[in-house]
Amino acid sequence: MIQQIYPQTPHNYCYELNKDMHFAAAHSIPTEEAGKCAYVHGHTYFANVTIVGDELDSSGFLVNFSDIKKLIHNRFDHSNLNDHTDLFGSAGNGFPTTEVVARTIYELVQAHLDGTANKPKCIQVYLRETPTSYVVYRPKQVKDNG
Numbered sequence: 001m002i003q004q005i006y007p008q009t010p011h012n013y014c015y016e017l018n019k020d021m022h023f024a025a026a027h028s029i030p031t032e033e034a035g036k037c038a039y040v041h042g043h044t045y046f047a048n049v050t051i052v053g054d055e056l057d058s059s060g061f062l063v064n065f066s067d068i069k070k071l072i073h074n075r076f077d078h079s080n081l082n083d084h085t086d087l088f089g090s091a092g093n094g095f096p097t098t099e100v101v102a103r104t105i106y107e108l109v110q111a112h113l114d115g116t117a118n119k120p121k122c123i124q125v126y127l128r129e130t131p132t133s134y135v136v137y138r139p140k141q142v143k144d145n146g
Contacts, residue, residue, distance in 0.1 A: 006048050007136055009124045013052035017120075019068045022046045023077035027096045034095075040080070045101070046128040047072060049109055053120030062120050063113060071108050102127040102137035110139070 006018070026042040028034075049072070053062050081088055081096035087104050088096040096104075102125045109122045128134035 004046070004048070004128075006050070006126045007124070009050060009138060011052050011123060013121075014054045015052060015056070015062045015120075017051045017062045017065075019049045019051070019065050020046070021049075021069050021073050023073050025076050025079050025081050027081040027101075029095045029097055031095070040082075043129050045076075047102075047105060048124075048126040049105065049122060050124040050126075051109070051113065051120050051122050053118060055118040055120075057116060057118045062118070063116065067112065068109060071112055072105055075108070098127055098129045098133070098135045099137070102135045106137050106139060 004020070022044055024042060024044050026040055028040045029037045031038060049068055051063055051068070056062055076084075081101065084096070087093055088100065093104065094100040105127065106122055106125045109125070113120050113122060123138060125137045126134060127137070
């Protein structure tokens with residue numbers, strides 16, 4: 001994988017972890033507006049996930065890099081994204097556009113992080129679909145009035 005520079009997201013956490021990964025997947029966007037993308041085609045996606053937090057787990061990790069890879073690469077690599085009906089299309093989450101896939105990666109990662117004792121946060125997902133096209137997804141920050 002080539003080294004890339006990603007957009008920075010300001011935060012006040014002590015630790016920032018970035019995990020790069022790639023996966024090969026097919027998809028289609030079955031709408032007239034999608035043009036050629038309405039037909040099944042494939043990409044080698046390059047993803048970067050940014051996770052932040054103040055506390056490490058009992059092993060000294062913010063989160064284990066391999067856990068993040070398992071969540072994304074193992075699920076999507078060499079698959080047709082449209083076949084993931086629990087995540088795309090019929091589940092009401094939208095067709096697997098790059099925008100929706102980036103948001104879905106965030107949701108999968110954050111759900112995993114919510115189950116950990118140290119509760120880190122995913123603050124950015126960068127997803128490159130082609131050499132010239134990518135999406136950055138950042139969840140809206142909710143103010144804690146606690």
